[in-house]
Amino acid sequence: MRRQDLSPSLLSPANYDNDASSLRSPSEQDSDSDDDALLHQNRSTLELAEHDRAVLEDEEELENLLTRGTGQGIRRIFSPHGGSVRIGKKKKERRSRRGSRRERVSEDGELMYEMEEGIGDDNASLLSCSSLDSVDKEEYTYEPPPRPSWRKILFISALVVVLFLILVLGAYRASNGVRASHAHPPPLLSNGTALFAPTTIVISLDGFRADFLGRGLTPALNSLVANGVSPQYMTPSFPSVTFPNHFTLMTGLYPESHGIVGNSFWDPVMGEEFYYTNAAVSMQPKWWMAEPLWVTAEKQHVKTAIHMWPGSEAHIGDVEPSFVDNYNGTEALSRKVKRILEFLDLPGSEDDLQVVPERPQFIAAYVPDVDRDGHKFGPNSTEIRTTISEADKLIAALMTGLEQRNLTDIVNIVVVSDHGMASTSTERLIQLDDLIDYDLIDHIDGWPSAGLRPKRPEDLESLQRQLEKIAPDWEHAFEFYTRETMPKRYHFSINERIAPLWVIPKTGWAIVNHSEFNVKDALKTGEVYHPRGIHGYDHENPLMRAIFIARGPAFPHKPNSRVEVFQNVEVYNIVCDSLGVNPLPNNGTLRLPLMPVGLHSDESAPMLGTPPDPPAQPATAEGPRTQTSVPPSEHTQPPNDTPHGTDHKSDDEKGTNWWGQLWNKFEDLKNWAGGVADAVKGNHPESESE
Structure with missing residues (x-):
């Protein structure tokens, strides 16, 4: 329309x-x-x-x-x-x-x-x-808005992204500790009278060699093996001495990474020397370059109690353990057991909401007795047998205390050692100041090895040439390396605290200088060299093998379970997992649960045996080499990069027949008789080599 x-x-x-x-x-x-x-x-x-x-x-x-x-x-x-x-x-x-x-x-x-x-x-x-x-x-006229500058758009977009990331990072860091340990808190376990959060006790038996378990002196430790999980032995880290390995156990790091590269060493940056027996120096936090487990645990709200562990008195980091017991080398073993059980008897947060929780979940205790008497009397002495038995009684008393409290299946117990021990002898000494010019040396680090720090850079080359000259005659007694040629399996090169040149004695040998001990005079007079036992050698040598035994709710394996041999950098992750603590980055790779490969009682399980102590020397074209004979002149310096896992077993361990073993015994007896005769005549073979 x-x-x-x-x-x-x-x-x-x-x-x-x-x-x-x-x-x-x-x-x-x-x-x-x-x-x-x-x-x-x-x-x-x-x-x-x-x-x-x-x-x-x-x-x-x-x-x-x-x-x-x-x-x-x-x-x-x-x-x-x-x-x-x-x-x-x-x-x-x-x-x-x-x-x-x-x-x-x-x-x-x-x-x-x-x-x-x-x-x-x-x-x-x-x-x-x-x-x-x-x-x-x-x-009406339409006016379109002007197009915005691309620079302004880019700036505002970047600003928004940065602000968002800052907020996210701040929230993550603020909640990291709580989230790591409490996002999925492990269940509490009851012993009938109290509830226990995940709790782990670590006992270190310093100097306890792995084959000590086969001497019939350790029924408690053997029972722990039979009811728990363990490898045949645990390999320490190089150098196989106390302070570096105890810090490795608590950090999961090789010594070159955590900074404690020996019981004694020189720091060229600080211009100071670390010496483990001088607590006024060694217990300063500046030496300790990593965060130990007790600090990490406390940050994640897991209380800790540290009983005399090496380094625990150094105030490392900004968090202290809830309990710290200072070192006392004369403390009775029974007192150690009582102290550990006292920690377990403290009230926990689950007992009474009105009571401030005090009970630690992580307890670490250090036992020095086996190492002390191994040095003093030797690992094959009658005295060390008594000490080994006493250390086993400590474990027995601790297990009895756990059983009385109905905590056998509530609390995890881990028993470790830091290294083994080898016998020494006056016939196996290296008078190093007779072989190289000590006037070129500014500092000597480590023991029983010798880390040489020259006075001037050009002196390093001079010392190296001197060692190369004498090496063919002493290949049975020591090896020498620079930091650059150090075997990779040692993991001992990337820290400035590691001296630029190292003389590393073969297992059973020791380096001395005249101010400490005169080898020529001692051989004439029959003077005995001390210490009678030494460690610190190649960490893969059978005489340096340590132990690891674990039992508890974090280790739900068949009794007598056997796992593959591992190095002690793995202990840190294992203990952290048993506590529900998030570990820091480290050199370990194992995590719980462990994967057994069988039982120790399996017919196919390899036999640990007892390594010869001292190790048998390699034979020459003239026959078996004696301890004090002058070695042949051909130079057979070991390769610079021995692959990890190289077989260091002696002929006895590899299955040498009974005739070979009998022949070795006969040669030892003959060498002893010859040594006595030479000493009487005043022309000991060792003197001929000098």
Whole structure:
């Protein structure tokens, strides 16, 4: 229907609603109707067409604005003019004009009433807006927002990303300790009277050689093996001495990484010497370059009690153990057992919410007796048998205490040692100051090895040439390496605390100088060299083997389980896992649960046996080599990079037949008799080599 054909009467509200009544009189209504009719008659066809076109343009513009809404919203954020986007001019003025038009149209009749109340057809709406839209169209101009600078977008994006990462990192660091140890807290175990969080006791029997378990002196330790899990032996780290290996057990790091590279060493940066028996020096935190387990555990809200462990008095890090017992070399073994059980009897947080928890979950105790008497009397002496038996009684008393408290299957117990022990002899000494020029040396590190620090850089080459010259005659007694040629399996090269040149004696040999011991005079007089037992040799030698035995809820293996041999850098992770402590990065790879390869009682299980002490010397073309004979002159220096896992077993361990063993005994007896005869004559073979 065309607009000009519309009847004027249709604009009246009465034509849409019969019930509609006017607020004005009938005469006023008639007058309005006449005016409306006259108004429509006066509108031309051109005006109506112009109005229709304006309405269509308005609708199209509205649709475009709705379609671009999201994109414009994003661009509005980065607009240099803030959040406003101008899409026309003088919006407020346009609204005022529309208002004035409404007032003008309302003077002609009821049209304004129909528009405001929503009563009337579309034609009436179009009619009332035609003139208004035509005016707006003339003034409307679209001004697109300026494009934002790409530099500004990049800067703001980078700023948002950095702020987000800072928030995430802060939240992670703030919750790391709690999250690591308590995200999935292990279940509490009850002994019938109290609840116990994961608890582990580590006992270190210093100097306890692995084959000591086969001497019939250790029923408690053997029972622990039979009811727990263990390898045949554990390999220490090089150098196989006390302080480096005890710190390795508590960090999982090789000595070159944790900084305690010997019982004594020189630090060229600090210009100071570390010596383990001088507590005023060695117990300063500056020497200890790694965080031990007791610090890590305390940071993760696991209380610790450390009884005389080497390094525990050094105040390492910013957290102290809950309990620290200072070293006392004369403490009775029974007192150690009592002290450990006292820790277990303390109240825990699960006992009473009103009581401050005191019971430690990690207890580490150091037992020096076997090492002390091994040095004093030798590993094959009668005295050491008594000491081994006493150490076993300590384990028996501890297990009895756990059983009385119903904690045998509640508390984990781990028994380790740091190294083994080898017998010494006056016939196996290296008078090093007779072989090289000591005037070129500034410091000598380590023992029984000798780490040589020259006074000047050029002296290093001179010392190395001297050692190369004598090496063919002493290949049975020592090896020498620079830091660069050190065997990789030693993991002993990357720290400045490691001297640049090392003389490493073969197992059973020792290095001396005249100020300590005169070898030539001792051989003539029969003077006995002390200490009678020494360690610190190649860590893979059978006489240096240590022990690892574990039992408890963290080790749910079959009794008498056997695992593959491993090095002591693995102990740290194992103990951390038993406590639910998140370990720091380290050189170990084993994690709980351990994977047994069988039982110690299996017929296929290899026999540990007893390594010969001292080790048998290699034979020469002239026959078996004696301890004091002058070696052949050919130079057979060992390779610089012996692969890890090289077989260091003696001929006896590899299955030499009984005839070979008997022959070795006969040769030892013959050598002894010859040595006595030479001593009487005053021409000991050792003197001939000098």
